[in-house]
Amino acid sequence: MNTNPVTFREATIHDLDRIVFMLSDDVLGNTRELYKNPLPESYIKAFQSINSDPNNELIVACYSEEIVGIQQITFTPYLTHQGGWRATIEGVRIASSERGKGVGTMLIQWAIQRAKERGCRMVQLSTDKKRPEALNFYEKLGFKASHEGLKLHL
Structure with missing residues (x-):
C-alpha cells in the first residue's frame, strides 16, 4: 500500500504518454484508444x-511523481439554471x-471542490452503461441518475 499522500495538479505535455496509457x-x-510510441x-x-482553454482542466492524481489517476473537467456557462455554470467530469x-484504494473518491471530491471554487451550480458526468x-x-x-443521456457517434 502506498503511504504517500495523493496530490492533484494540472497535467503537462510530459504526462500525456501516461495519461493515454x-x-x-x-x-x-x-x-x-490507440496507445503506441510515438503517440498519434x-x-x-x-x-x-x-491546455489552452481556460474552461478545461486535465487533472492528474499523483503519489509523489507517479500518476495514478486522471480526469478532465470542463466548465460551461448555461442560460438554464439562471445563467449558472456547470462542471462536467469526463475521462476518469x-x-x-x-483501483479500490480511495484514489477515485479523492479525485472526484477534488473536482467537486474545484467546481465550487469556479462558482458552478452543478457537477455532471456520465458513465457507460457497460460500467455498472x-x-x-x-x-x-452523491450523484443521481436524474437524466437519460444520448450520444451520436460521428
Missing part, C-alpha cells in the same frame, strides 16, 4: 486544445494497481 488500460478503453498526433493536438481513470460498478461508485458520492 491509463485511458487504454481499461476494458472499454482498449477498444477505442491526435492526442497531442487534443492536449494542446484542452485510476491506475489498475490503485462506476454508476454505483458515483451514486455513493
Whole structure:
C-alpha cells in the first residue's frame, strides 16, 4: 500500500504518454484508444486544445511523481439554471494497481471542490452503461441518475 499522500495538479505535455496509457488500460478503453510510441498526433493536438482553454482542466492524481489517476473537467456557462455554470467530469481513470484504494473518491471530491471554487451550480458526468460498478461508485458520492443521456457517434 502506498503511504504517500495523493496530490492533484494540472497535467503537462510530459504526462500525456501516461495519461493515454491509463485511458487504454481499461476494458472499454482498449477498444477505442490507440496507445503506441510515438503517440498519434491526435492526442497531442487534443492536449494542446484542452491546455489552452481556460474552461478545461486535465487533472492528474499523483503519489509523489507517479500518476495514478486522471480526469478532465470542463466548465460551461448555461442560460438554464439562471445563467449558472456547470462542471462536467469526463475521462476518469485510476491506475489498475490503485483501483479500490480511495484514489477515485479523492479525485472526484477534488473536482467537486474545484467546481465550487469556479462558482458552478452543478457537477455532471456520465458513465457507460457497460460500467455498472462506476454508476454505483458515483451514486455513493452523491450523484443521481436524474437524466437519460444520448450520444451520436460521428
